[in-house]
Amino acid sequence: MQSYKMFIGGQWVDAAGGEQFESQNPFTGKPWAMIPRGRQTDVDQAVLAAKSAFTTGPWPQLTPSDRGHLLRRLGDLIAENADMLARIEVTDNGKLINEMAFQLRYIPQWYYYFGGLADKIQGAVIPIDKPQTFNFTRHEPLGVCVGITAWNSPLLLLAYKLAPALAAGNTFVAKPSEFTSASTLEFAKLVEKAGFPAGVFNVVTGFGNEIGDALTCHPDVAKIAFTGSENTGRHIGQVAARTFKKVTLELGGKSPHIVFDDAEIDNAVKGVISGIFAATGQTCIAGSRLLVQRSIHDRFVERIVEFAKRAKKGDPLLTGTQVGPVTTPPQYRKILEYIGVAKGEGATCVLGGGPASGPEVGDGGYFVEPTIFTGVRNEMRIAQEEVFGPVLACIPFDDEEEALRIANDTTYGLAAGFWTRDIRRVLRMSERLQAGTVWVNTYRVISYLSPLGGYKHSGIGRENGLDSIQNYLQTKSVMIST
Numbered sequence: 001m002q003s004y005k006m007f008i009g010g011q012w013v014d015a016a017g018g019e020q021f022e023s024q025n026p027f028t029g030k031p032w033a034m035i036p037r038g039r040q041t042d043v044d045q046a047v048l049a050a051k052s053a054f055t056t057g058p059w060p061q062l063t064p065s066d067r068g069h070l071l072r073r074l075g076d077l078i079a080e081n082a083d084m085l086a087r088i089e090v091t092d093n094g095k096l097i098n099e100m101a102f103q104l105r106y107i108p109q110w111y112y113y114f115g116g117l118a119d120k121i122q123g124a125v126i127p128i129d130k131p132q133t134f135n136f137t138r139h140e141p142l143g144v145c146v147g148i149t150a151w152n153s154p155l156l157l158l159a160y161k162l163a164p165a166l167a168a169g170n171t172f173v174a175k176p177s178e179f180t181s182a183s184t185l186e187f188a189k190l191v192e193k194a195g196f197p198a199g200v201f202n203v204v205t206g207f208g209n210e211i212g213d214a215l216t217c218h219p220d221v222a223k224i225a226f227t228g229s230e231n232t233g234r235h236i237g238q239v240a241a242r243t244f245k246k247v248t249l250e251l252g253g254k255s256p257h258i259v260f261d262d263a264e265i266d267n268a269v270k271g272v273i274s275g276i277f278a279a280t281g282q283t284c285i286a287g288s289r290l291l292v293q294r295s296i297h298d299r300f301v302e303r304i305v306e307f308a309k310r311a312k313k314g315d316p317l318l319t320g321t322q323v324g325p326v327t328t329p330p331q332y333r334k335i336l337e338y339i340g341v342a343k344g345e346g347a348t349c350v351l352g353g354g355p356a357s358g359p360e361v362g363d364g365g366y367f368v369e370p371t372i373f374t375g376v377r378n379e380m381r382i383a384q385e386e387v388f389g390p391v392l393a394c395i396p397f398d399d400e401e402e403a404l405r406i407a408n409d410t411t412y413g414l415a416a417g418f419w420t421r422d423i424r425r426v427l428r429m430s431e432r433l434q435a436g437t438v439w440v441n442t443y444r445v446i447s448y449l450s451p452l453g454g455y456k457h458s459g460i461g462r463e464n465g466l467d468s469i470q471n472y473l474q475t476k477s478v479m480i481s482t
């Protein structure tokens with residue numbers, strides 16, 4: 001079995017108490033790696049290392065161009081090691097190898113892009129309304145930034161945070177999910193190899209209610225960038241407020257995916273399928289509420305069912321597999337519980353509706369059948385609460401106004417998608433949908449160039465894109481008497 005160490009202050013270390021915990025392979029249900037179980041002492045060490053690197057090490061002496069160069073070098077190393085990192089993520093979280101390999105090959109772009117931005121952070125000269133006063137602004141790093149991430153895309157979610165944080169001159173402590181820590185620890189080897197000074201990037205591993213909380217409370221941490229569930233996000237926001245930490249929160253969703261009767265149906269079918277079943281439904285942007293115009297509802301749902309029925313379940317490391325396991329045992333139980341809730345609420349299960357079995361899925365993995373419910377009303381729990389699994393809730397609507405009302409009738413607002421050929425409707429709908437990202441005639445497109453974040457309970461702030469570097473900067477106004 002693989003045994004990992006944490007990366008603190010440029011050293012590879014065991015947890016201070018020597019404890020470890022198992023990381024399981026969701027396809028086999030068996031442990032495959034041992035991960036250090038960090039505690040408060042380890043958090044203190046990591047934050048101290050990051051604080052020293054920020055204040056006294058070679059890092060603050062580097063020019064912004066030097067930082068950019070290091071980030072681009074890191075991007076190259078990720079590209080060279082993309083397949084290895086993808087295999088580790090698949091072993092840890094059960095996502096399909098094709099998808100993870102694609103994702104890992106794209107991740108270097110974050111390091112290239114923000115590396116390129118490092119030497120373009122500029123202040124301004126202010127034409128101030130005071131006599132004999134010269135006023136300019138500087139954009140300065142915050143200090144020690146912490147990235148706390150979910151288990152579904154560990155290195156992608158880290159890239160959203162780490163690349164802009166380092167480009168801006170901060171130092172960083174990463175806390176990956178306890179379910180998928182291995183790839184972040186492997187990634188730290190590449191950071192070391194790229195030549196970043198010791199303490200600029202640190203990884204502590206362990207449980208959220210232990211080290212996650214310790215990081216959120218720590219007085220020397222300036223910023224928490226979090227991706228995870230609404231409840232944890234709310235808790236982090238409350239705790240971080242006590243010490244006035246800057247916070248960005250990327251949380252859950254219950255995204256509406258709307259199909260109008262004038263849509264290009266073949267494309268819409270593919271979009272809806274990938275919107276909900278990719279990564280076994282475990283994506284924050286999953287189009288988990290399917291709203292279909294009543295005139296085409298039954299025919300469209302039949303097409304979706306036919307498509308989903310044929311999906312090949314199995315080992316996520318095999319390229320032919322289309323449905324992998326759910327990542328964690330608690331998630332597996334939660335999905336099955338929600339399927340029970342939907343049945344209890346009176347929704348009709350037209351596909352799946354339980355654990356998947358058979359020789360192709362083995363006997364230890366956490367497989368759930370792709371599941372589709374019709375006859376769902378938007379007030380049902382299955383339409384309001386995030387399942388984070390391969391469960392689609394179908395709701396018919398009559399016209400655009402009704403589609404909008406249903407789509408926006410949720411506490412979430414991460415993403416929304418719709419399919420139509422009517423350009424005027426495109427403009428109307430994209431203005432009125434309450435979501436941080438709106439896809440039209442496409443779904444699940446993510447780019448380092450485009451802001452990602454939530455309306456309403458789906459979060460605070462935006463990651464990615466030019467402006468996201470501001471998440472890691474603070475502005476100083478300097479006034480000089482002339």
Ligand code: NAD
Pocket residue numbers: 148149150151152153157175176177178206207208209211212213216227228229230231232233235236250251252253283284285386388414458459
């Ligand atoms: P989670 O909230 O359980 O855990 C996320 C991280 O928070 C983990 O690293 C965990 O250890 C840590 N954590 C847990 N308790 C903590 C505490 N008290 N203090 C500090 N840290 C703590 O979420 P999850 O189950 O890992 O991920 C699934 C959720 O993530 C879903 O809701 C999904 O929608 C969301 N997500 C959002 C995005 C986005 O970009 N908006 C992307 C991916 C996932």
